[in-house]
Amino acid sequence: MGSTEHKVLIGVIGGSGLYHLDNLTPVETVNPETPWGYPSSPLTIAQLPSGGKIAFLARHGVGHQHSPSHVPVRANIAAFKSLGVRVILAFSAVGSLREDIHPGDFVVPSQIIDRTKGIRPSTYFDEGVVGHAMFGNPFDDALIKDLVPLVKEALAPHEVGNGAQVHTEKCVVCMEGPAFSTRAESNMYRMWGGDIINMSVLPEAKLAREAEMSYALIATSTDYDAWRVSEHPVTVEEVVKTLHQNANASRHVAAHVLEALYPDIESGKVGSSFTGTMQFACITKKDYITREAAEKLSWVLPYFS
Ligand SMILES: CSC[C@H]1O[C@H](OP(=O)(O)O)[C@H](O)[C@@H]1O
Numbered sequence: 001m002g003s004t005e006h007k008v009l010i011g012v013i014g015g016s017g018l019y020h021l022d023n024l025t026p027v028e029t030v031n032p033e034t035p036w037g038y039p040s041s042p043l044t045i046a047q048l049p050s051g052g053k054i055a056f057l058a059r060h061g062v063g064h065q066h067s068p069s070h071v072p073v074r075a076n077i078a079a080f081k082s083l084g085v086r087v088i089l090a091f092s093a094v095g096s097l098r099e100d101i102h103p104g105d106f107v108v109p110s111q112i113i114d115r116t117k118g119i120r121p122s123t124y125f126d127e128g129v130v131g132h133a134m135f136g137n138p139f140d141d142a143l144i145k146d147l148v149p150l151v152k153e154a155l156a157p158h159e160v161g162n163g164a165q166v167h168t169e170k171c172v173v174c175m176e177g178p179a180f181s182t183r184a185e186s187n188m189y190r191m192w193g194g195d196i197i198n199m200s201v202l203p204e205a206k207l208a209r210e211a212e213m214s215y216a217l218i219a220t221s222t223d224y225d226a227w228r229v230s231e232h233p234v235t236v237e238e239v240v241k242t243l244h245q246n247a248n249a250s251r252h253v254a255a256h257v258l259e260a261l262y263p264d265i266e267s268g269k270v271g272s273s274f275t276g277t278m279q280f281a282c283i284t285k286k287d288y289i290t291r292e293a294a295e296k297l298s299w300v301l302p303y304f305s
């Protein structure tokens with residue numbers, strides 16, 4: 001198990017362009033080996049001004065060495081869980097599938113369309129224990145309700161937000177990658193009701209749910225993907241350029257939101273929406289669960305210890 005003297009209640013996942021939160025005070029680095037291997041990067045435990053502790057993880061590694069299809073997501077979520085994390089705030093660079101979601105805007109989505117190709121390990125329930133998590137509302141809506149006003153507040157000063165809007169109630173398409181979509185695919189996603197697109201929200205959100213953790217995505221729009229005929233289809237240069245412009249705003253949003261949410265997470269008012277939900281989601285009969293399988297699952301769910 002991961003061990004630290006610190007009580008860590010919130011995990012932050014930094015996406016493309018967000019490889020550190022150097023506006024917070026680091027206190028320790030941990031790198032727990034989980035039954036699913038090591039996380040994408042060591043976890044930096046940092047202290048908030050009010051004293052609360054958070055853990056930061058770079059999704060693709062600090063050198064951006066893990067492609068979206070090969071991020072060790074099960075290890076990432078298990079590593080957070082082993083530190084006692086209850087809430088995960090995940091940052092992600094996304095393409096916009098809508099005219100009114102401009103590059104530089106922030107989006108806190110409420111739905112997901114899965115366009116990954118089944119090549120990512122995406123469950124903790126594939127080795128001897130069968131469990132079916134409820135996933136109709138893939139994010140923690142109660143967390144989002146508290147989060148969105150805080151994101152808006154953080155971006156309100158023009159020198160921070162630079163006029164960025166905050167969009168809610170949107171649908172994120174998660175594609176396999178690493179190549180971007182064709183124009184035809186991009187248009188199809190628009191017809192399906194997709195509003196933004198990335199390569200990372202799955203299986204992250206699903207594994208957080210299986211581990212009974214509260215999860216929300218804070219997406220920053222970097223481009224118009226491939227659907228907009230007046231423009232050339234998205235390139236990585238364009239994404240990275242906008243990302244660097246957005247990174248300081250994201251760090252500011254993270255610091256503001258973490259500080260404001262911490263007391264409610266500590267008191268259990270926020271972050272407990274899914275506590276206990278997996279207890280009856282496991283369908284395998286007790287006598288059929290091997291000690292090895294139970295031991296492995298106990299990393300993410302207390303019922304198996
Ligand atoms: C660098 S462009 C595509 C890449 O960016 C996004 O990463 P993240 O979600 O970690 O910010 C997208 O999901 C792709 O992995």
Ligand SMILES: Nc1ncnc2[nH]cnc12
Nearest residue numbers: 093094095197198199225
């Ligand atoms: N257009 C796009 N497609 C998929 N992932 C992205 N991340 C940023 N822009 C993206």
